[in-house]
Each structure stands twice: as structure tokens, then as C-alpha cells.
Amino acid sequence: MRGEGPDHLAIERVVKRFGAFTALDGVTLSASRGEVLTLLGPSGCGKTTLLRVIAGFLDPESGSVSVGGRPLTGVPVNARNLGMVFQNYAVFPHLSVADNVAYGLRARAVGSAEIARRVASALERVRLSGLADRFPDALSGGQKQRVGLARAMVIEPELLLMDEPLSNLDAKLRIEMRQEIRLMQRELGITTVYVTHDQEEALAISDRIAVMEKGRILQVGSPREIYEQPAHAFVADFIGGCTWLDGAVAEGVLALAAGPRIACGGAPQAARLALRWEDLRLATEADPPEHCLSARVAMASYLGHRTRVRLVAEQGGAELHADLPSHDRLPAEGSVARFAFDPSRARVFGADGARLL
Amino acid sequence: MSGALALPRPGLLGRLDPWPWLGAVAFAVMLVFVAWPLGELATQSFIGQESGRFGLDNYAEFFGSSYFRRALVNSLTVGALGTLIALCIGVPLALAYARFDFPGRGAIEVAILLSMHSPPFVGAYAWILMFGRSGWVAEFARGFGIELPPIYGTLGISVASAFGLYPLVFLVVRGGLARVNRSLEEVAYSLGRGRVGVTLTVTLPLVLPALLTAALLVFLGVISDFGTPAILGEGERFPVLATLAFSLYLSEIGAEPGMAATTCMILLAIAFALVLGVRFLSGRRSVASDAGGGGELRRLAGARGWAMTAGVAALVLTANMPTIVVVVSSFLEVRGVVFQPAFTLANYHNAIGAMGNALWNSLMLAGVALALIIVVGAGVGYYISRRSGLLPRALDLLIMVPFVVPGTVLGIGYATVFNEPPLLLTGTFTIIATVYFIRRLPYMTRSCASVVYQIDRGLEDASLSLGRPPLSGFRRIVLPLMQPGIVAGAAIAWVEVFSELSASIVLYTGPTRTLPIAAYQQAATGDIGMAAAYSTMLVGVAATGLFVFLLAARGQRDRGVGWL
Numbered sequence: 001m002r003g004e005g006p007d008h009l010a011i012e013r014v015v016k017r018f019g020a021f022t023a024l025d026g027v028t029l030s031a032s033r034g035e036v037l038t039l040l041g042p043s044g045c046g047k048t049t050l051l052r053v054i055a056g057f058l059d060p061e062s063g064s065v066s067v068g069g070r071p072l073t074g075v076p077v078n079a080r081n082l083g084m085v086f087q088n089y090a091v092f093p094h095l096s097v098a099d100n101v102a103y104g105l106r107a108r109a110v111g112s113a114e115i116a117r118r119v120a121s122a123l124e125r126v127r128l129s130g131l132a133d134r135f136p137d138a139l140s141g142g143q144k145q146r147v148g149l150a151r152a153m154v155i156e157p158e159l160l161l162m163d164e165p166l167s168n169l170d171a172k173l174r175i176e177m178r179q180e181i182r183l184m185q186r187e188l189g190i191t192t193v194y195v196t197h198d199q200e201e202a203l204a205i206s207d208r209i210a211v212m213e214k215g216r217i218l219q220v221g222s223p224r225e226i227y228e229q230p231a232h233a234f235v236a237d238f239i240g241g242c243t244w245l246d247g248a249v250a251e252g253v254l255a256l257a258a259g260p261r262i263a264c265g266g267a268p269q270a271a272r273l274a275l276r277w278e279d280l281r282l283a284t285e286a287d288p289p290e291h292c293l294s295a296r297v298a299m300a301s302y303l304g305h306r307t308r309v310r311l312v313a314e315q316g317g318a319e320l321h322a323d324l325p326s327h328d329r330l331p332a333e334g335s336v337a338r339f340a341f342d343p344s345r346a347r348v349f350g351a352d353g354a355r356l357l
Numbered sequence: 358m359s360g361a362l363a364l365p366r367p368g369l370l371g372r373l374d375p376w377p378w379l380g381a382v383a384f385a386v387m388l389v390f391v392a393w394p395l396g397e398l399a400t401q402s403f404i405g406q407e408s409g410r411f412g413l414d415n416y417a418e419f420f421g422s423s424y425f426r427r428a429l430v431n432s433l434t435v436g437a438l439g440t441l442i443a444l445c446i447g448v449p450l451a452l453a454y455a456r457f458d459f460p461g462r463g464a465i466e467v468a469i470l471l472s473m474h475s476p477p478f479v480g481a482y483a484w485i486l487m488f489g490r491s492g493w494v495a496e497f498a499r500g501f502g503i504e505l506p507p508i509y510g511t512l513g514i515s516v517a518s519a520f521g522l523y524p525l526v527f528l529v530v531r532g533g534l535a536r537v538n539r540s541l542e543e544v545a546y547s548l549g550r551g552r553v554g555v556t557l558t559v560t561l562p563l564v565l566p567a568l569l570t571a572a573l574l575v576f577l578g579v580i581s582d583f584g585t586p587a588i589l590g591e592g593e594r595f596p597v598l599a600t601l602a603f604s605l606y607l608s609e610i611g612a613e614p615g616m617a618a619t620t621c622m623i624l625l626a627i628a629f630a631l632v633l634g635v636r637f638l639s640g641r642r643s644v645a646s647d648a649g650g651g652g653e654l655r656r657l658a659g660a661r662g663w664a665m666t667a668g669v670a671a672l673v674l675t676a677n678m679p680t681i682v683v684v685v686s687s688f689l690e691v692r693g694v695v696f697q698p699a700f701t702l703a704n705y706h707n708a709i710g711a712m713g714n715a716l717w718n719s720l721m722l723a724g725v726a727l728a729l730i731i732v733v734g735a736g737v738g739y740y741i742s743r744r745s746g747l748l749p750r751a752l753d754l755l756i757m758v759p760f761v762v763p764g765t766v767l768g769i770g771y772a773t774v775f776n777e778p779p780l781l782l783t784g785t786f787t788i789i790a791t792v793y794f795i796r797r798l799p800y801m802t803r804s805c806a807s808v809v810y811q812i813d814r815g816l817e818d819a820s821l822s823l824g825r826p827p828l829s830g831f832r833r834i835v836l837p838l839m840q841p842g843i844v845a846g847a848a849i850a851w852v853e854v855f856s857e858l859s860a861s862i863v864l865y866t867g868p869t870r871t872l873p874i875a876a877y878q879q880a881a882t883g884d885i886g887m888a889a890a891y892s893t894m895l896v897g898v899a900a901t902g903l904f905v906f907l908l909a910a911r912g913q914r915d916r917g918v919g920w921l
Contacts, residue, residue: 077821084822090815104823
């Protein structure tokens with residue numbers, strides 16, 4: 001849902017250091033109005049630091065952040081008009097649900113009748129209407145996060161910042177809440193920056209995902225692009241399961257230690273081939289032998305509609321994973337079988353992690 | 358939702374982070390009222406009393422004089438013995454409260470907390486009433502031909518101090534026990550140890566840091582106390598460092614301010630050496646409680662429960678006996694130096710007649726100091742626990758110094774420094790209110806800091822992100838959540854300030870005489886009936902205030918004192 005016109009959020013070459021540690025190493029990123037942009041990466045990658053720089057809790061060493069064309073350098077947090085939702089909810093424990101939601105409105109020039117109206121409508125939106133007078137210690141985790149959500153949205157922020165808002169909830173509630181958040185965000189059209197380390201959550205909730213590692217952004221793209229066309233070995237590895245096969249590129253061909261060979265341009269170098277688990281299948285007569293390999297089934301785990309098998313390549317001994325449809329005639333544990341892949345599904349990365357094919 | 362929500366443009370206050378500025382002001386105040394007087398005393402201690410030369414002359418004289426050396430030995434002896442006795446009372450109580458439920462638990466706990474807050478010299482005075490030369494217990498024993506050991510000197514001072522300070526042991530050790538992971542004890546039981554074995558081999562080693570802290574606090578309390586050794590040491594007969602410094606500074610027959618400063622420095626050196634020593638020991642023996650702790654209380658039913666109640670009550674009653682004796686005595690008729698078994702209000706009549714402004718002075722000074730302690734202590738407690746950097750750390754350290762400095766030392770420091778312009782404060786109410794404030798501020802900052810550590814930082818971030826300036830968020834979010842810490846800190850600070858004697862005894866003049874000073878003077882040299890009446894008034898007002906704070910704190914789960 002990349003909108004037209006200038007970027008609503010523009011982050012330019014932001015650098016943030018903590019002592020000798022560089023948390024953000026020249027990050028440039030933008031989001032258009034109404035978009036959900038997710039910062040995804042392992043812990044320590046800088047995603048929360050970037051969110052806190054946008055919010056104004058941290059001052060970057062250099063670079064700039066602007067929202068709606070307004071540069072935020074030097075603007076204190078409380079004058080930025082950004083809504084924020086926290087991992088541990090940060091619901092004020094001594095205020096009722098309604099007072100929590102009204103808190104930000106009371107800092108603005110809003111009449112008390114108007115406050116009551118807006119609070120009631122915000123609580124209705126997060127389905128907490130009946131709990132307005134409750135205190136937070138009487139709420140479940142999911143309810144507390146709904147209060148946090150209503151509190152951040154009711155001020156009609158320029159930007160909604162969400163810092164792992166679902167990590168403290170159980171798995172079922174997490175899925176339910178992320179759908180709710182997505183619906184609500186679309187309805188209100190609030191530009192949102194969403195931080196998570198959960199790839200599935202990121203794929204489900206985002207318009208675009210920025211994958212971060214070591215203070216840098218490796219790739220920005222739609223969930224589909226990130227998953228299907230990873231630009232970097234780290235992205236391929238971090239999102240979705242991958243099997244890695246070592247090999248070398250020479251004279252336009254990548255030769256894998258496990259046997260297969262596929263066409264691949266580029267200078268001669270060591271390279272790795274990544275295959276999604278679902279892209280390795282049992283070979284048939286029709287498969288060309290250079291796209292096949294023999295492997296011993298070390299272990300098979302039945303997962304319902306799929307069976308995950310752990311394989312050891314007969315040639316070279318590399319370890320592979322494959323998700324096979326459970327209705328296939330599956331080889332027994334300990335037996336050797338032929339497996340094949342479609343080279344168009346294979347991604348090849350150079351030694352430095354950059355995509356070759 | 359409709360209509361744009363305008364976020365008011367924050368003014369200067371909304372943009373600036375005010376905390377570092379407030380911190381800097383607090384630091385400057387602490388430099389003037391803590392570092393300067395103590396620095397001046399340290400300097401004076403190196404200027405020879407006789408020779409006027411800069412050097413170790415005073416220290417040489419101190420350690421060369423058998424009288425001065427005796428004061429040092431006496432201080433250390435009563436400190437050690439008092440600590441031992443306080444541990445013997447406080448540790449069993451703490452074990453009982455941390456592990457068992459028994460009838461009357463709550464009520465007895467209030468009695469323990471109250472006994473903590475009777476001024477120490479009132480207890481000392483009660484011991485004289487009971488066991489002194491003409492004390493009624495001593496007389497009673499004499500009737501059977503038994504001569505009790507004299508209460509004056511080492512034994513009396515140690516016992517009286519311990520009875521006043523054992524609640525510290527109770528609170529600190531109980532807090533330590535509450536943090537011990539109970540499954541560790543269960544493991545020991547499962548490995549075949551009995552109850553006593555487990556207590557000795559697992560529980561006590563785990564609470565060793567708490568025990569050390571408790572011992573330190575009691576020891577500091579004993580050697581810092583002025584009133585108890587002054588009353589039970591009979592002036593110069595049994596000198597300790599605190600009373601020695603006082604008489605050297607204020608002696609009518611040739612004061613020796615240089616030697617007083619030296620004595621102060623030696624007392625201070627002992628105190629700081631102990632603090633550092635305990636820090637080192639508990640640091641090395643870090644038995645960091647790996648999560649958990651607490652656990653169910655074992656309910657003692659029937660006879661065993663009542664036996665526990667009786668044991669605990671007897672212990673607490675004994676410890677409270679001195680206060681009870683003073684209160685009862687205040688209503689007894691006095692003939693000469695002996696109380697008679699007849700009730701009268703004559704003591705109060707005399708006491709109020711001779712009181713002058715003492716009660717009013719005390720209320721006013723304690724009130725002003727407490728208000729300052731609450732406002733400054735809450736702000737500083739927040740600042741030092743939330744901010745990192747050199748200034749907050751330095752401020753924290755400087756504020757904690759008066760916690761360790763004996764009142765007499767600080768009093769002498771103030772009298773030395775603030776007796777000339779621009780800060781000519783000697784003889785004023787200001788100097789007494791200031792010394793009250795500075796001495797008891799650490800209680801409030803510690804108490805508040807320990808609460809702030811438990812408040813989620815995200816709440817403040819949330820408040821900021823919702824558009825509130827920092828100070829507004831502090832007032833609406835942090836301050837309400839800090840309330841338990843503020844109430845706990847204020848409760849302790851109130852009693853300590855209201856019954857403050859060791860610093861104000863150095864600094865008072867006729868018009869600024871306070872109730873504790875009046876009580877002390879009568880107890881030391883005057884009318885025993887009036888002394889009992891003043892002491893009762895002192896205990897009464899202090900306890901009333903404490904009771905109000907306890908009521909305010911009711912319903913707040915954590916009644917423990919955070920600064921410990």
C-alpha cells in the first residue's frame with residue numbers, strides 16, 4: 001500500500017552510538033502515509049533503538065528524522081505528537097481504563113465533554129467499553145494492550161510507534177490481536193512503525209518490512225519480496241527456514257559439494273545456495289540429474305499436512321531439511337532417496353552474503 | 358473521531374529537561390551543608406590545639422592520653438556489645454515473622470515498630486529509673502540482700518542502646534529472609550537436615566548480607582548516639598567518643614575545638630571504615646537470590662501458636678519496658694529522687710510551667726524539616742534512581758554521608774562553619790532545621806529510590822509520548838506511584854527529626870531549645886519527675902505522628918522501610 005506523494009516519515013542517514021558500540025550505522029528509511037512499516041531483526045540489530053530515535057527518547061549522533069515534512073531534530077518527545085505502544089503495555093496502574101485513555105487528551109486543549117466522547121469511542125473501537133472504570137490490575141494482558149492501543153490512537157498521532165506490542169501475549173491472543181491491530185490501523189489510516197523479532201508477525205501485519213542486522217538495513221520490501229526475493233543471505237536465513245548448500249562458482253556454473261550444478265554468472269568465488277524447506281521434493285524420472293541429489297533420511301517428524309525430514313547428503317555430508325507433503329510415499333528413516341529442486345526457486349549468495357542469483 | 362487535535366507548543370519548561378538543573382542545585386546545597394562543615398572539621402583536626410602547627414599533633418595527643426584512649430575503647434566496646442544484644446533480640450523475631458503465622462502477629466509488629474521510635478535516651482533514662490542507684494528494681498532486690506550490677510557504664514549503655522535499636526535488625530533481617538529462595542531450604546530438608554541444621558547451614562548464610570547490614574546499622578547507631586552514653590555514662594566518668602567530642606567543644610572550663618575536631622574525625626573514620634568493610638564483605642559473599650523467595654507462612658495452630666505468640670510478645674514487651682516505665686513514672690509522685698506509689702499530674706504541671714517554647718519549637722522545626730525532607734527527598738530520590746552519570750552518583754554519595762556521620766560531629770561542624778557571614782546561622786532556628794533536614798534526608802531519598810526502581814520506565818516514556826512535559830508526567834504518574842516510599846520515608850524521618858538530640862544539643866541556644874533537649878537536661882541533671890513528663894510528651898507526639906503515617910500507609914503492601 002505504498003502511497004503517492006512525498007514520504008510521511010523520512011529517516012536520513014541516522015547514526016546512533018552507545019560508547020564504542022554503533023547501534024545504528026547510517027540508517028535511511030521512509031514510510032508513506034497510512035503505511036505499516038515493520039522493523040524486523042534479531043535482538044541487538046538496532047530496531048528498538050531506531051524506534052526510540054524516531055520517538056525522541058534517543059538523540060542520534062547524526063542524521064535526521066522528519067514526519068509530515070516537519071524535521072524533528074531538537075523537538076522533545078512530548079511535542080512530537082507520536083503515539084506509542086509498549087511491549088510491557090506501560091498502562092498507568094493508578095489510573096482507571098478511561099483515565100488512561102484520556103491522559104494524552106488532557107495534555108491537549110480538549111474540552112471535557114469532547115474528551116469523554118473520544119474516550120468512549122476509542123474504548124469501543126478496542127472492545128473495552130464495559131471496562132472503562134476498571135483499574136489495570138483487574139485486566140488481562142490482552143486487555144491492557146488494548147488500553148495501550150486506545151490510549152495511543154485517541155490522540156490522533158502523526159505516527160504510531162509499536163515496540164513489540166504482542167511479545168508478552170500468548171500465541172493465540174497474539175494472532176487475534178495482530179489482526180485487530182491491522183484492521184484498526186487501516187480504518188484510521190495511521191502511519192505505523194512496528195518493531196518485532198517475530199518474522200511471521202512481520203509478514204502478517206506489514207505493508208513493507210525493513211530487515212535489520214547490526215545497525216544496518218539489509219533490505220526493504222513487501223512481505224512477499226522479502227520472503228521470495230531475499231537480497232541478502234541473512235534475510236533469506238532469518239525469514240523462513242532455509243537449507244544451505246556450499247559450493248563454488250566458476251565459468252558460469254555453480255557446482256555444489258552435494259552434487260547438483262546450476263547455471264550462475266559472476267566472478268569465480270565460493271558461494272552458497274539457499275532452498276526453502278518446501279522447495280526440496282522427492283525426485284521423479286523427469287528431473288534432470290544435475291538438479292538432483294541423493295540423501296539419507298536421518299529423521300522424519302510428522303507435522304500434519306507436511307512431514308519435515310532431516311537429510312544428510314550422500315555426497316559431501318551436508319545437512320538438509322525438506323518439508324514434504326504427508327500424502328507422498330515417504331522414504332523410511334535410514335533409507336537413501338533422490339531429491340530434486342527447481343533452479344528457479346534456488347537463491348545463490350556470494351561469500352559476502354550478497355545475492356548472485 | 359473528528360476535528361484536529363492541537364498539541365500545545367511546549368514552553369521553555371516543556372522543552373528543557375529540568376532534572377539535571379534540580380540535581381545541580383541539590384548538589385550545591387549538599388556541598389555547603391555536608392562537605393564544607395566536615396571538610397572544615399578535618400582541617401581543624403590537623404591544626405595543633407597547643408602548637409597551632411599543621412600536622413598530626415592533635416592525633417598524637419589523642420592517642421597519647423589514656424583518657425582519650427579510654428573513650429575510643431569505650432565506644433568500640435559498647436558498639437560491639439550493643440550490636441550483639443540487638444542481634445540476639447532481632448534475629449529470632451525476624452525468623453518468627455518471616456516464617457510463621459501466629460495469633461497477634463500484626464499487633465505485635467506495630468509494637469515493634471513503635472519501640473523503634475522512642476528516642477534512645479528516654480530508654481536510657483528508664484534504665485536508671487529501674488536499675489539506677491535508687492531505681493525501684495535495684496531497691497527491690499536490695500530488700501532481699503541482692504546487689505545488682507551497676508547500670509552505669511558499659512553494660513547499661515550497651516543494653517539500653519540495643520533495646521532501642523533491635524527493630525532495625527528485625528526489619529533488615531526479615532527483609533533478607535523474605536528474599537531467600539525457599540526451595541533452597543526445601544532441598545536441604547530433602548537431603549536429610551533437621552530444622553535447626555537447615556537454619557544454621559542454609560538460611561543464616563543466605564541472609565548474611567542482611568545480618569551484616571543490620572549489625573552495621575546498629576553499631577553506627579550505638580557509637581553515634583549522644584543521649585544514652587551521656588545519661589548512663591554520667592558525664593565524664595564513662596566517656597565515649599560522641600560525648601567526649603561534645604564536652605571538648607563546649608566545655609565551660611576551656612574548650613578545645615581542635616581536639617574536638619580530632620575526636621570527631623576519629624569517630625567518623627570508624628564509621629566509614631565499618632561501612633566500607635561491610636560493603637566489601639557483603640560484596641564478596643554475594644548470595645544473590647536467584648529469583649523466587651517469599652513463600653507461604655507456616656501457620657502455627659493451637660498451643661504451639663500461642664507459645665510462639667507468648668515468646669514473641671515477651672521479647673517485645675521486655676524491649677518496650679523502658680518506655681512503659683517512663684510513661685507510668687511520669688504520673689507518679691516524686692519525693693526527692695524517688696518515685697512514690699501515688700498518682701499525680703504534678704510532674705506535668707511543673708514540666709509545662711518550665712517548658713517555655715520547647716514543644717512549639719520542636720513541632721515547628723520538625724515540621725519545617727519534614728516538609729523539606731519530603732519535597733527534596735522525593736525529587737532527589739527520583740533523580741538519583743532514574744538518571745545515570747556523574748552528577749546523580751556524586752549527589753547520591755554526598756546525601757548518604759550524613760546517614761553515617763554522628764549527629765554530634767555534624768553539629769560541631771555546623772557550629773564551626775556557620776558562625777560568620779555570609780552564612781551566620783549559629784543560634785538561629787534555621788541552623789537547627791537545616792541540621793534536622795540534612796541528617797534525615799537520606800531516609801527519604803533511599804526510601805523513594807527503592808520504590809522508583811520498581812516503577813516501569815515505560816510509564817514515563819508513555820506519558821511523554823502522549824504529550825505531557827517531563828515535570829507534568831512526574832507529578833501525575835511517578836509521584837502517585839512513589840507514594841508508598843514517600844510515606845514510609847516520612848514516617849521514619851518524622852520520629853527521627855522530632856526526637857533529634859545529638860546535633861541540636863550542640864547548636865541550640867535558650868530561645869531555640871527543643872523538647873528533646875528539655876527532656877535530656879532534666880534527665881541528666883534535673884528533676885526525675887519532669888524528665889519523665891517531658892519524655893512521655895516526646896514519645897506521645899512522636900508516636901502520634903507515626904500512627905498517622907501508618908494509617909496513611911494502611912493498605913500499602915510494603916510496610917518495610919525501603920531505605921534499608
